[in-house]
Amino acid sequence: MHRALFDLRHLLALLFAVYGTVLTVLGAAFTTSADRAKAAGWNINLWSGIAMLALAAAFATWALLRPLHREATTP
Numbered sequence: 001m002h003r004a005l006f007d008l009r010h011l012l013a014l015l016f017a018v019y020g021t022v023l024t025v026l027g028a029a030f031t032t033s034a035d036r037a038k039a040a041g042w043n044i045n046l047w048s049g050i051a052m053l054a055l056a057a058a059f060a061t062w063a064l065l066r067p068l069h070r071e072a073t074t075p
Contacts, residue, residue, distance in 0.1 A: 007067065007068050009059045009062055010059075010060070012056075013056045017052075017053060017056035020050070020051075020056055021049070023052060024046060026045045027044070027045030027049055028046055031043050
């Protein structure tokens with residue numbers, strides 16, 4: 001019998017998804033041309049948000065495909 005362990009990858013995926021969503025929305029809706037000029041023409045909030053969402057998806061996929069388990073001991 002296997003017993004599931006606490007997996008930090010789920011928490012990291014959730015945090016990256018939340019922050020990635022916030023940055024993506026801010027980058028898509030509220031970035032001005034002055035903001036882009038400061039970042040050498042890049043919409044840094046949008047691209048950082050997309051990268052964080054991709055990282056969240058990678059962590060979630062990794063956690064689902066390779067869950068942590070340990071053998072349960074019987075007392």
